[in-house]
Amino acid sequence: NVKQTLANKRVLVTAGPTRERLDPIRYLSNFSSGKMGYSIADSFKRRGADVILVSGPTNLPAPPGVTRIDVESTAEMFEAVKQHMNADIGIFTAAVSDFTVKDKSEHKIKKQAGSVPAIELTETEDILKYVGHNNEDMYVVGFAAETNNVEEYAQGKLESKKADAIIMNDVSDTSIGMNSDDNEVTIIYKDGGKVPLQKMAKTELAEKIADELMNKVMD
Numbered sequence: 017n018v019k020q021t022l023a024n025k026r027v028l029v030t031a032g033p034t035r036e037r038l039d040p041i042r043y044l045s046n047f048s049s050g051k052m053g054y055s056i057a058d059s060f061k062r063r064g065a066d067v068i069l070v071s072g073p074t075n076l077p078a079p080p081g082v083t084r085i086d087v088e089s090t091a092e093m094f095e096a097v098k099q100h101m102n103a104d105i106g107i108f109t110a111a112v113s114d115f116t117v118k119d120k121s122e123h124k125i126k127k128q129a130g131s132v133p134a135i136e137l138t139e140t141e142d143i144l145k146y147v148g149h150n151n152e153d154m155y156v157v158g159f160a161a162e163t164n165n166v167e168e169y170a171q172g173k174l175e176s177k178k179a180d181a182i183i184m185n186d187v188s189d190t191s192i193g194m195n196s197d198d199n200e201v202t203i204i205y206k207d208g209g210k211v212p213l214q215k216m217a218k219t220e221l222a223e224k225i226a227d228e229l230m231n232k233v234m235d
């Protein structure tokens with residue numbers, strides 16, 4: 017029973033972790049469940065927007081009416097996001113792997129007596145940074161998941177990624193952040209405005225985030 021005011025607005029949400037394969041059966045990843053991003057996608061859909069959800073592997077069903085694009089790796093997430101650069105607002109909730117494996121093994125890496133494999137990593141594409149620097153007029157909202165110096169690092173990401181807002185998330189507290197049902201964040205706008213949102217269920221928090229951000233894309 018929320019008011020549908022975002023008809024004809026395109027919303028792009030990324031969610032969940034990305035996985036970087038070492039070999040056909042092993043990967044590097046993180047504990048993101050997708051809950052935060054899926055809830056945000058749902059909240060925007062219920063406000064009438066067309067929502068594209070680019071999702072890494074999760075156990076969650078797509079929210080009703082949301083178009084989900086399933087991806088595995090950061091490279092795949094990047095390709096899917098580039099197809100939707102015409103969104104009016106992009107919310108980058110995904111916990112994207114910063115590193116990928118340089119030489120992925122085609123076959124299962126075998127155990128060898130007396131030695132362990134050295135795995136060389138390379139940097140992945142920074143999807144949010146690419147969008148921040150290359151969009152036409154998308155309103156770009158990133159997240160910053162930090163365990164220390166949270167505010168300083170979040171401010172740095174706002175600038176380096178050329179985002180319009182950053183949602184700051186202290187993930188050192190395991191009762192909020194990755195894989196928890198609750199979260200507590202502060203929205204930091206590039207003009208310096210700050211909106212703290214107290215600890216609550218991610219579903220409720222998504223409603224507050226959508227209410228707060230929707231006026232940024234309304235005519």
Ligand code: PMT
Nearest residue numbers: 048049050051052108111112142143144159160161194195
């Ligand atoms: O999925 P849940 O279990 O519900 O958990 C939610 C969450 C903790 C994952 C979410 O609230 C959150 O904080 N997401 C951001 C996680 C993250 O990777 O943050 P970061 O500070 O490393 O990255 C900063 C921003 O750049 C993020 O918007 C991220 O999506 C983006 N990024 C990062 C690296 C990269 N290569 N490409 C990116 O687009």
